[in-house]
Amino acid sequence: MSDSNPSLGRRTFLRHSVISIGATVHEFVKHRDAPSPVKKDQPISEKTGWLRPPGAVEEEMFLERCTGCADCLKACPHDAIQTLSSNDTPVIFPEESPCQLCEDLPCIGACETDALLPLADRAQVNMGVAEVLPKMCTAGNGCNACVSKCPTGAISMDFALFRINVDATLCVGCGVCQYICRTVNDRAAIRIVPRRGGVSYA
Numbered sequence: 001m002s003d004s005n006p007s008l009g010r011r012t013f014l015r016h017s018v019i020s021i022g023a024t025v026h027e028f029v030k031h032r033d034a035p036s037p038v039k040k041d042q043p044i045s046e047k048t049g050w051l052r053p054p055g056a057v058e059e060e061m062f063l064e065r066c067t068g069c070a071d072c073l074k075a076c077p078h079d080a081i082q083t084l085s086s087n088d089t090p091v092i093f094p095e096e097s098p099c100q101l102c103e104d105l106p107c108i109g110a111c112e113t114d115a116l117l118p119l120a121d122r123a124q125v126n127m128g129v130a131e132v133l134p135k136m137c138t139a140g141n142g143c144n145a146c147v148s149k150c151p152t153g154a155i156s157m158d159f160a161l162f163r164i165n166v167d168a169t170l171c172v173g174c175g176v177c178q179y180i181c182r183t184v185n186d187r188a189a190i191r192i193v194p195r196r197g198g199v200s201y202a
Helices: 006-033 059-065 071-075 106-110 145-149 176-184
Strands: 081-083 090-092 128-132 155-158 163-166 190-194
Touching (some): 071 081
Antiparallel strands (some): 081 090
16 A cells, blocks of 8 residues: 655645746846847957058058048048048048049148148059959950059050059059959959058159
């Protein structure tokens, strides 16, 4: 004959149920209040490949003089000038929106701190120099879209070798070639190597 007590069995069952429910609630609260890794602020990497606007002085001096006022941004009729998120200084991302080398360079005229210095003409602009990446360039297939768009005549097509040549003495680094290349190809085969040594009057 069994000596088990039904009332004791029920009490044991209820006690275990309460303990189980309590543990479940505890786990729920613990996970609910735990910080979510998704909500944690993730550092945003700064975009690279930027150029300073026309007339920019040497980089160290530029950072001393530029106040981040954004007057040059407002003066640019083509919205080519943006700001770096790290310090709010003006830059140009040629693959997104190149410098159009405006005749009067209004961005320079808008700068009141001499971070951008006046230039006699557009030929003195010294933002960078174009560099062709041969393995990516499609000139071998006859593409030369960048040639006709170069505002300074610095880019030419060698039809004997089917390759793009850059005359560094004429290139001012406006980035138009990089932008055009990106629009007609999957990736830009031309990039502008920044010259951050300041304006040149040579």
